[in-house]
Amino acid sequence: MAQFQKQIRRIGVFTSGGDAPGMNAAIRAVVRVGIAQKLEVYGIHAGYLGMLENNIQPLQLRDMANIIQRGGTVLKTARSTEFMKPEGREKAAQNLRAAGIDALVCIGGDGSFRGAHALWEEQQIPAVGVPGTIDNDIFGSDKTIGFDTAVNTALDAIDRIRDTAASHDRLFIVEVMGRNSGFIASHVGLAGGAEEIFTPEGNTTVEKAVDRIKDAISRGKTSSILITAEGQKPGRAYDLADAIRKKSGMDAKVCILGHQQRGGSPTAADRILASRMGAAAVDALLKGYCDIMIGTEGERLVQVPLDLVAKHERKTQIDLLSLANILAT
Known part of the structure; x- marks a missing residue:
């Protein structure tokens, strides 16, 4: 000082x-x-x-x-x-x-x-x-x-996506902003009830995510939402969706929230x-x-x-x- x-x-x-x-x-x-x-x-x-x-x-x-x-x-x-x-x-x-x-x-x-x-x-x-x-x-x-506004903006979108995921028995991967930081992803994932959260600091892998989804399906769960921080550039969710498809055969829909998280009242x-x-x-x-x-x-x-x-x-x-x-x- x-x-x-x-x-x-x-x-x-x-x-x-x-x-x-x-x-x-x-x-x-x-x-x-x-x-x-x-x-x-x-x-x-x-x-x-x-x-x-x-x-x-x-x-x-x-x-x-x-x-x-x-x-x-x-x-x-x-x-x-x-x-x-x-x-x-x-x-x-x-x-x-x-x-x-x-x-x-x-x-x-x-x-x-x-x-x-x-x-x-x-x-x-x-x-x-x-x-x-x-x-x-x-x-x-x-x-x-x-931060609080961005989390609430993302959470509102995820709540809407969950309605669609539940209606169609689908797996969604939602990408939030954050680059090298996982704060938005972790807070939104916790508040939104996400089945898995991918952050730069976490140790979640595609294999772990697939195992959790399969376990959830065996217990009667018909839809899941995964949250990922964007990483160095937007589009990480597409890479995860492709990796999940190759590992399990499951099709994952992708939603990238993008810059709407930086705007708004x-x-x-x-x-x-x-x-x-x-x-x-x-x-x-x-x-x-x-x-x-x-x-x-x-x-x-x-x-x-x-x-x-x-x-x-x-x-x-x-x-x-x-x-x-x-x-x-």
């Missing part, structure tokens, strides 16, 4: 990386709490790309009207290869200083936080991170903005979490703290150094997978 002595009068807020439901609630909290504390708040559009292109504009109270219920991010988000280079970060810092920005609130994931950490280390631009990602894979925080839980985190980020900057992320430990907000966030990965709880297996028997 770093501290700085400079008095801040103007802060910038931006969203970076993949969008997540609840980001707008966090932006709203930063702007309105900042203005309540007599700060000027500027929005940086399209993340680090916006810093490089000097796309920085003042935000007022009324700019935040009717955005808390909206998905996505009103400040937009983009990736920038130029910012990944030291000279790109130097240019971004120059633009921030020219705009009179004293400190930043970065809403995003671990890649976004690495950028914020580098700005502090190299250019002494104070920044506080707010974790916004549906994957829930940020080290140092039990919850990230957007955020749940109450995500709106409240985002509001608390955005307010806490402004409070931390006013107290002179930077190079930290606002995380959660249970219901309590905590401050976690950004270098720790960047160095470590948060793994899925294996006990959830074990419990899901028992309950789906």
Whole structure:
């Protein structure tokens, strides 16, 4: 955790990386709490790309009207290869200083936080991170903005698919987002009563899944749903369906939920979490703290150094997978 002595009068807020439901609630909290504390708040559009292109504009109270219920991010988000280079970060810092920005609130994931950490280390631009990602894979925080909404979006789809699976006595493989993280898959699988869950951290194999399905059929079960995290690229479910067909002769229908999990109106839980985190980020900057992320430990907000966030990965709880297996028997 770093501290700085400079008095801040103007802060910038931006969203970076993949969008997540609840980001707008966090932006709203930063702007309105900042203005309540007599700060000027500027929005940086399209993340680090916006810093490089000097796309920085003042935000007022009324700019935040009717955005808390909206998905996505009103400040937009983009990736920038130029910012990944030291000279790109130097240019971004120059633009921030020219705009009179004293400190930043970065809403995003671990890649976004690495950028914020580098700005502090190299250019002494104070920044506080707010974790916004549906994957829930940020080290140092039990919850990230957007995760609850993504799980509920996927769960609603799975409940509908189960109706069809039961009507036609079919096996379905449902693919959820998550890339290297199995949090969405494990939570959706447990809440949706999935017969098997495939995650990067789990030890489920096609052979085990086939054995469980056959055992379920022998006990009179006529339909099953398997959940899989997408892996490095969407389409893993098709590979699993093909492997199951070759191993057992069973035909599996595939449903890839895709980016609909990143959109939609955020749940109450995500709106409240985002509001608390955005307010806490402004409070931390006013107290002179930077190079930290606002995380959660249970219901309590905590401050976690950004270098720790960047160095470590948060793994899925294996006990959830074990419990899901028992309950789906």
